Amino acid sequence: MRDYYDYLIVGGGPAADGAARGIRSVDEHGSIGIVGDDVDPPYDRPKLSKDLWNDPEASFSDIWLDTEQATDAQVLTKTVVTAIDTRAHTVHSERGHAIGYGKLLLATGGHPRTVPSLPAGDRTIYFRTAADYRRLVDVAARRGHIAVVGASFIGTEIAASLSTAGCSVTLIFPNETIGDRAYPESVREQIEKSFSDHGVDLKRGVRVDGGSVGEQSVSLSLSDGAEVTADVVVLGLGIAPSVELAERAGIAVDDGIVVDSQLRTSADDVFAAGDVANYPDAILGRRRVEHIDNAGEMGQTAGANLAGSPNDYLHTPYFWSDIFDSGYEAVGDLDASKPMVEVDKPDGGKVVYYRDGDGIRGVLLWNLFGSTDDALAVMAEDSRLTDDDLRDRI
Structure with missing residues (x-):
């Protein structure tokens, strides 16, 4: 340098x-x-x-x-x-x-946010980097039992991917259902069914209070008093x-x-x-x-x-996720505590609008792709849109 x-x-x-x-x-x-x-x-x-x-x-x-x-x-x-x-x-x-x-x-x-008693190592992966991916691919090739902690974007995607790769997977998360803070019930039901159909063991409503790492396995102590033992634990805690x-x-x-x-x-x-x-x-x-x-x-x-070309940052970003055979794109804040308007599409897709006062704060495009610009246009409108107005917007 x-x-x-x-x-x-x-x-x-x-x-x-x-x-x-x-x-x-x-x-x-x-x-x-x-x-x-x-x-x-x-x-x-x-x-x-x-x-x-x-x-x-x-x-x-x-x-x-x-x-x-x-x-x-x-x-x-x-x-x-x-x-x-x-x-x-x-x-x-x-x-x-x-x-x-x-x-x-x-x-x-x-x-990554961590659990103090579970330092990163060969059997504990706080998944974020390319180096973490290289380690996890080696683990997945052995098709053992992997515990995934956290049902965030990373947690759900990794749990689904490891299950598809032939691993036995336990997904541990503190909420009562996957995505209960972000998705409507109809979407949450589809997500949980896909995990159950693929044999993933869902440990709902519990946290990892601590654990220990041995030479051959990792033991996790859960907040309900149960223990989970796995070959490797992958943590996606944000x-x-x-x-x-x-x-x-x-x-x-x-x-x-x-x-x-x-x-x-x-x-x-x-x-x-x-x-x-x-x-x-x-x-x-x-x-x-x-x-x-x-x-x-x-x-x-x-x-x-x-470099001297002053510009305001005007881009409102989008994000996306893939879980087994389903996926979505979204813009804004997906806050399930807000009033939601669900619009089912003939091809099985769904648009979910998240209201906030007179405006739309977020849009979820479930199994519907390529419409984020349309979603942003809806969010940028000043006038209040009725539920009927929203049904044909995307």
Whole structure:
């Protein structure tokens, strides 16, 4: 690595890749450095729990974003940045290396939430990285008993994928049904039936209070007093935004690093993007989003802004998930405590609108694909839409 970059990016995920491309759309020659703690250069994270398990034509080589080749950025992996001196425009790594910058982007993402008594190891995988995927593929090849903790996007996708791969799977989650905070009952019933039909053992309404790791197995102690023993446990408990570096530098944080509409932080010449950024969404107001569509698009805007082409970030991101033979795309907030309008489609798909006051806060497209732009158009409308108005909108 050099001692100085015109543009320095801390974090090596999809937001960093998007930012490097955004910089190059404005500045063809400025030097770009990317410093990340991952062992790999930027890659497409969703493929790790989706395509690589479900698409027979998908290859591990498909995950790479080829950031260096596309942008001439220098990427330094396996490097932890420990401090930022915003006055001196310098960052410091744990290796003792100081790197100066003209403009800085924090794309530090998040780190998995953990169970203290279950440290990451050969038999406990907090699934998030390409390295985690490589380990889990080896485990799945042995087709043993795997306990999956958490029924989030990652948890449900991994549980379904491992079951399809021939493993015996136990899915443990604290809710009474999968997705009860996000989906209507009709969708939840379909999801749980698909897991039951594929032989997945569902442990509902319980938490993992602790556990122990042995040489041959892992034992989990559940909140109802039961124990589950498995060959390996995969934990998908969500992430916490990685704000510690920003906090130490005196940069404003509040459920992420706080940015304005142009993704600037409270420090001069420092921007933030991706999972870690708390930003003002053009439709939904201030929020933080943990999805790759947001990371890539926000990274692109941040990169262009770093290079001197100021743009407001106006993109409201979408997200998607695949579970066995079903899947969905969605935009906005899927909050099942809100009034919902369900519209069944002739081909078996379903549109679910989530109301919030006079507007639509979120749209779920269950087994219906390619309509996220239409969903965003509905959410952007100011006038109140009746249930009948919604039935033919998508």
